[in-house]
Amino acid sequence: MGFAVLVSGRGTNLQALIDAVKEGKIKEEISLVISDNPKAYALRRCEENQIPYEVIPREKFKTREEFEGELVKALKGVKLVVLAGFMRILGKTFLKEFYGKAINIHPSLLPSFKGLRAQRRALSYGVKYSGCSVHFVDESVDGGPIIIQAVVPLLPNDDEETLEKRILQYEHRILPQSVKWFLEGRVKLFGRKVLVEGAKYGTYPTNPKLEDF
Numbered sequence: 001m002g003f004a005v006l007v008s009g010r011g012t013n014l015q016a017l018i019d020a021v022k023e024g025k026i027k028e029e030i031s032l033v034i035s036d037n038p039k040a041y042a043l044r045r046c047e048e049n050q051i052p053y054e055v056i057p058r059e060k061f062k063t064r065e066e067f068e069g070e071l072v073k074a075l076k077g078v079k080l081v082v083l084a085g086f087m088r089i090l091g092k093t094f095l096k097e098f099y100g101k102a103i104n105i106h107p108s109l110l111p112s113f114k115g116l117r118a119q120r121r122a123l124s125y126g127v128k129y130s131g132c133s134v135h136f137v138d139e140s141v142d143g144g145p146i147i148i149q150a151v152v153p154l155l156p157n158d159d160e161e162t163l164e165k166r167i168l169q170y171e172h173r174i175l176p177q178s179v180k181w182f183l184e185g186r187v188k189l190f191g192r193k194v195l196v197e198g199a200k201y202g203t204y205p206t207n208p209k210l211e212d213f
């Protein structure tokens with residue numbers, strides 16, 4: 001059994017994972033993709049790459065517990081669950097089985113701009129830097145322990161689309177990186193703090209260039 005990916009939409013992060021597996025950077029297979037949305041473009045990517053998938057729509061179930069029970073059943077035995085653009089909040093039933101074994105990618109420098117349209121909110125707030133974060137899933141929205149973040153500058157002429165694109169390039173790097181680390185058994189969780197054994201950390205990669213200093 002390898003790892004599983006949960007999606008709801010276009011699946012560019014799923015694609016980055018598919019590519020990382022193909023290139024041998026991630027040494028495990030994607031054993032299953034689950035979408036809650038039957039129309040997700042991510043499912044086409046599964047077909048094109050012969051990856052098994054299941055559609056489990058939330059509307060089919062009366063309660064969130066039942067929906068999560070079905071997810072847990074389908075995911076039995078996987079080493080890691082990756083939420084890559086999965087638009088549902090997961091609770092106790094899922095986390096009882098998967099806390100510490102489920103990660104999510106979010107397009108902001110957490111804890112800023114949790115939730116939907118993070119890039120648009122970063123723009124209208126006027127921050128100079130945003131980015132993306134991969135974190136463990138807990139019961140909060142985008143609030144679990146952080147594994148890795150990439151810092152991305154906002155430029156004066158950015159709109160939501162240009163910022164989203166710039167951040168996405170980094171999502172496609174840090175998500176496969178975290179999956180690789182996790183599957184190599186190098187990600188250690190100490191309460192809220194995550195350490196990655198043997199990771200090469202850069203020093204101050206984001207200091208801005210200043211004029212006249």
Ligand code: GRF
Nearest residue numbers: 010011012013085105106107
């Ligand atoms: C990404 O921006 C991800 O960070 C967020 O949802 C978006 C999914 O994009 N959680 P894609 O489906 O992977 O292209």
